[in-house]
Amino acid sequence: MSAAFDEMNGKDGLTRAAYRELAGWLGKVPPDTLQQRRREAELLFRRIGITFAVYGEAESTERLIPFDVVPRILAANEWETVKRGLEQRTKAINLYIKDIYGKREVLRAGIVPEDLVFQNPVFRPEMNGQRVPHDIYVFIAGIDIVRVDADTFYVLEDNTRTPSGVSYMLENREIMLRLFPDLFARHRVAPVENYPDELLATLRSVAPVSAAAEPTIVLLTPGIYNSAYYEHSFLADKLGIELVEGRDLIVKGEVVYMRTTEGLKRVDVIYRRIDDDFLDPLSFRPDSALGVPGIMSAYLAGNVTLTNAVGTGVADDKAVYSYMPEIVKFYLGEEPILKNVPTWRCREVEHLSYVLDNLSELVVKEVHGSGGYGMLIGPKADKLAIEAFREKLKRDPRGFIAQPTLALSTVPTLVDEGLAPRHVDLRPFVLTGRDRIRIVPGGLTRVALKSGSLVVNSSQGGGTKDTWVLDS
Amino acid sequence: MLSRTADNMYWLARYVERAEYLARILEATQRLAAVPTSAGATTNEWESAVATAGCAAAFFSAHKAANEQTVTDFLAFSPDNPSSIRSCFEVARANARSVRTALTMEMWDAINGTWLELQKLGSGPASREQFATFLRWVQESSLRFDGSAYRTMLRNDSYWFSRLGVFMERADNTARILDVKYHLLLPPQEHVGGPLDYFQWAAILRSVSALTAYHWVYRQSLKPWLIADLLMLNDQMPRSLASCYAHLVEHLDNIARAYSRQGPAQRHARLVRTRLVNSRMEEIFKTGLHEFIGGFISDNNRLGALITEQYLL
Numbered sequence: 005m006s007a008a009f010d011e012m013n014g015k016d017g018l019t020r021a022a023y024r025e026l027a028g029w030l031g032k033v034p035p036d037t038l039q040q041r042r043r044e045a046e047l048l049f050r051r052i053g054i055t056f057a058v059y060g061e062a063e064s065t066e067r068l069i070p071f072d073v074v075p076r077i078l079a080a081n082e083w084e085t086v087k088r089g090l091e092q093r094t095k096a097i098n099l100y101i102k103d104i105y106g107k108r109e110v111l112r113a114g115i116v117p118e119d120l121v122f123q124n125p126v127f128r129p130e131m132n133g134q135r136v137p138h139d140i141y142v143f144i145a146g147i148d149i150v151r152v153d154a155d156t157f158y159v160l161e162d163n164t165r166t167p168s169g170v171s172y173m174l175e176n177r178e179i180m181l182r183l184f185p186d187l188f189a190r191h192r193v194a195p196v197e198n199y200p201d202e203l204l205a206t207l208r209s210v211a212p213v214s215a216a217a218e219p220t221i222v223l224l225t226p227g228i229y230n231s232a233y234y235e236h237s238f239l240a241d242k243l244g245i246e247l248v249e250g251r252d253l254i255v256k257g258e259v260v261y262m263r264t265t266e267g268l269k270r271v272d273v274i275y276r277r278i279d280d281d282f283l284d285p286l287s288f289r290p291d292s293a294l295g296v297p298g299i300m301s302a303y304l305a306g307n308v309t310l311t312n313a314v315g316t317g318v319a320d321d322k323a324v325y326s327y328m329p330e331i332v333k334f335y336l337g338e339e340p341i342l343k344n345v346p347t348w349r350c351r352e353v354e355h356l357s358y359v360l361d362n363l364s365e366l367v368v369k370e371v372h373g374s375g376g377y378g379m380l381i382g383p384k385a386d387k388l389a390i391e392a393f394r395e396k397l398k399r400d401p402r403g404f405i406a407q408p409t410l411a412l413s414t415v416p417t418l419v420d421e422g423l424a425p426r427h428v429d430l431r432p433f434v435l436t437g438r439d440r441i442r443i444v445p446g447g448l449t450r451v452a453l454k455s456g457s458l459v460v461n462s463s464q465g466g467g468t469k470d471t472w473v474l475d476s
Numbered sequence: 477m478l479s480r481t482a483d484n485m486y487w488l489a490r491y492v493e494r495a496e497y498l499a500r501i502l503e504a505t506q507r508l509a510a511v512p513t514s515a516g517a518t519t520n521e522w523e524s525a526v527a528t529a530g531c532a533a534a535f536f537s538a539h540k541a542a543n544e545q546t547v548t549d550f551l552a553f554s555p556d557n558p559s560s561i562r563s564c565f566e567v568a569r570a571n572a573r574s575v576r577t578a579l580t581m582e583m584w585d586a587i588n589g590t591w592l593e594l595q596k597l598g599s600g601p602a603s604r605e606q607f608a609t610f611l612r613w614v615q616e617s618s619l620r621f622d623g624s625a626y627r628t629m630l631r632n633d634s635y636w637f638s639r640l641g642v643f644m645e646r647a648d649n650t651a652r653i654l655d656v657k658y659h660l661l662l663p664p665q666e667h668v669g670g671p672l673d674y675f676q677w678a679a680i681l682r683s684v685s686a687l688t689a690y691h692w693v694y695r696q697s698l699k700p701w702l703i704a705d706l707l708m709l710n711d712q713m714p715r716s717l718a719s720c721y722a723h724l725v726e727h728l729d730n731i732a733r734a735y736s737r738q739g740p741a742q743r744h745a746r747l748v749r750t751r752l753v754n755s756r757m758e759e760i761f762k763t764g765l766h767e768f769i770g771g772f773i774s775d776n777n778r779l780g781a782l783i784t785e786q787y788l789l
Contacts, residue, residue, distance in 0.1 A: 248481065262478060
C-alpha cells in the first residue's frame, strides 16, 4: 500500500489550492485554542443530546460521536464531478429496482445473475409487478464515496434503504459556524442548511395522486431505543412533521391514519426509518412490534407513499454493488462517472482463488454486512485471524466480496498530540423527487480517528468532520 | 397533535412537578426532624414523609423502619422506587426524548441538563449539607424547566397538555399533604395544640412554599384552619386546590376551543372547580375535613382518567 493522498498537502507536501487559507490559519492558531474549541464542541454536542447507541455496549447506551474541528474541503470543480456521478448513479439505481420488480430485462440480458436477486433475503416478492408512486424507489440515498488521489473518487457503498447521518452533517455545520465564524468569513462555503427544505420538497412531490393538495407527511421511527433516534427526531423537527411510531398509526380500509388528540388523521407520505422486515407484521416479521399491521395493503393500494420504497435492498447489497458499472451502462447508455472500487466476487471461481491467495492484502466483506462488522482487513490482521477467515470464506464464498486495501485519502485532524493526517470517507445525501434530483453540496465526512485505521464507522471509533464545498 | 405526544408532554410535566414536590417534603421533614424532642414529639416525621409522598406500601415492602437514612434514600435516590426523585427525572427525560420535537431547545436543555447532572451524582450525597444542596438543586431544576416551558413554548395544544400535567400533579400533591396531616388542621374547639404543632404547621406550609404567603394573606400567627383555607380554597395561592382547578379549567377550555369540541373532561373539571369556589371552610369542617379531601382526591383521579380517555389514547 502506497502512502495515502492527503487532501490538504497532496503527496508532495505542497498545500492544495482549496486548503490554502485554512492551512495558513492552522499554522498561526495556538494549539491550545484548537483543543479548547474541541472541548467546547463536545460540550455543545452533549448538551444538544446527540447520542448514539453502540450495539453490544450495554453499559453506555448513549455515547457521543467524536467531532473533529478541522473541516474537510472540496473545491467547486471536484464537487461538480462527484455530484454528476451521484445523479447518474441514483437514476440508474431507480431504473434497476423498477426493472427487478417489473420486466427484469437486466436479468434476461445476463447483466446481473438471477440468483443474486431471487436468493437475496432483501428481495421482496410482494413488490413483483407492483407500481410505486411516480416509479421512484429510492428517494433518499446515502452513497459512500472514498478518494484515493487528486482525481479519483470511488463509490464504496450505495445505501438505498434507510441511510442515516444527515443530522450530523447539519449539526456539524451549526457547531462550526458557532465556533469559527472567522474561518467562514474567509471562505465561501456552500450552505447545507437548506437540506430539510429540499427533503420536504422531495417528500411533498411524491405524495399519492389521491392525496390532498397539502399532503400529510410523517417520519416513522422504531422509537427511542433505536441508535439513530436522535436523527429521526431532529429531522422531524426541522421538517415540521410528526415523528410517529408504529403504534401511532392505524390502517382502516387500506388507508393509513395517525392517532391524534382530535381523532384519526389521514397520512399520505411516510418517511420511514424502519427496515422492511419490521414494517408490517402481517406481511413480514410477525413478531415485529415496531410496525403497522396492514400498512402494506394501503401501500399496494396506492394510498400512501413509503420512502424509501419496500424492497430497495436489492440495490445496495455488496454483491450487486460489483455489477453497478454495468447497470449504469445498461440503463443509461453512459460510462459511469464515479468508479467502483475494483471488486472480486468470491462467488466466481477465478476470483475466489485469487482472493484466497492474497488474503493478507485484501479487504474481505460480508455481502449482507454493514457497519464495518464481520470484515477482514488483510494488512492489519494477524495470521490466526486470516486463517480463521479463510475457513469462513471457503464455507460460503457467495457471502463475500473482496477489494484491494485502498489508500483512502487523509485530512489533517486534531488528535491529542496535535494535528495529524487521518483517513476519511464522504456520505453525500441524494434526494430524488418527482420533479428532479436534489443534493446539498458536501455531505457527512467520517474520519477514522485511530492512527492508520481505515474504519470510519462510528460504531467502531470513527468520528465526523464538517464538509466544505467551496463556491467557485 | 399525536395522542402519544400529548401523553408524553403531560407526563413529562407531571414527573418534573413530582420531583420538586418530593424535594420540598424532604426539606420540610429534615427541618421538622431537627426540632428538639423535648417539645414532646412522638410522631415519626420520616414515616409521615413517606405517607405524604404516597408510597408507604412500596416503602415498607423494601424497608423495615422509616428513618432519615432509609427514607431519604428511598424518596430521593432509589432506582427501585418508581417515584423517587431520581426515577422521576429518569422518566421525565425518557418522555422528553420521545417528544424531543415538541419541546423547545430551552426545555430540552433544562431536562437533559438535569439528567446529566444526576448521572454524576452516583448513589447520593455524603453529608446532610450536601443533601440540602441537592434538594435545592432539584427545586431549581424544576423551576428552570417550568420557566422554560412558560417562556418559550408556543401557546398551542402541546403547551396546554403540559400545563394540565403540572396542575393535575400539583393538585394531587397538595391534596395528599392535606390527607396525611388533616388531623393537625382541625377547627379551634377540637384543637389541642402543643408547641410542636407550630413546627408541624410551618412544615406543611413550607412543603408547598407558602409560609411567607400565609403571613401576607392572613397577617396573623399560624392558625390551622387558616392554613387549610389557604391550601384548599384560596385561589391566590398557586398550590391551592382552587388555584390548580382554575388553571385546569382554563387549559382544558383552551384545548376545547382549539378542537371546537367540549367533552367529559371539561365538564368534570368545571364541576370540581365550582364545588371549590362555593365551599366555605366552616361548612367543610362541619361535614368533615377528611371526607372532603378524600372526595377531592377521587374527583381528581377521575379527571386524570377522563383526560387520558379523551385525548391521550
